[in-house]
Amino acid sequence: xxxxxxxxxxxxxxxxxxxxxxxxxxxxxxxxxxxxxxxxxxxxxxxxxxxxxxxxxxxxxxxxxxxxxxxxxxxxxxxxxxxxxxxxxxxxxxxxxxxxxxxxxxxxxxxxxxxxxxxxxxxxxxxxxxxxxxxxxxxxxxxxxx
Numbered sequence: 087x088x089x090x091x092x093x094x095x096x097x098x099x100x101x102x103x104x105x106x107x108x109x110x111x112x113x114x115x116x117x118x119x120x121x122x123x124x125x126x127x128x129x130x131x132x133x134x135x136x137x138x139x140x141x142x143x144x145x146x147x148x149x150x151x152x153x154x155x156x157x158x159x160x161x162x163x164x165x166x167x168x169x170x171x172x173x174x175x176x177x178x179x180x181x182x183x184x185x186x187x188x189x190x191x192x193x194x195x196x197x198x199x200x201x202x203x204x205x206x207x208x209x210x211x212x213x214x215x216x217x218x219x220x221x222x223x224x225x226x227x228x229x230x231x232x
Contacts, residue, residue, distance in 0.1 A: 093132055095128045098134060157179055160174060
């Protein structure tokens, strides 16, 4: 492997904005796998910048680390992912993100209205959920979570 495709953990930290300790944590979780030099120093593929960037973005969007790990496990280790590799992960993550966007959109639209919780505390709830009819559908905010 050409050494110009490898970067130090410090450079990876600088490029991703992550602390070195966070990169080591993600390494322990198997999200990135360094190559060891003859002096036992960690060197990462330049493409690991993208892997960790995907982790940061997905976490910010509310995806759990287990979900992210499952998706990134589909990418090859030891070589930079191809465009096809990334597209596969992207399509799968897009489904998760679209579901989150749908939930956020429903929540934004319902927070000022009745959210289907059965509290009957707003005057509007008497119209939308008379007699707590929504409560029969199950617990929680039914109009938002379904």
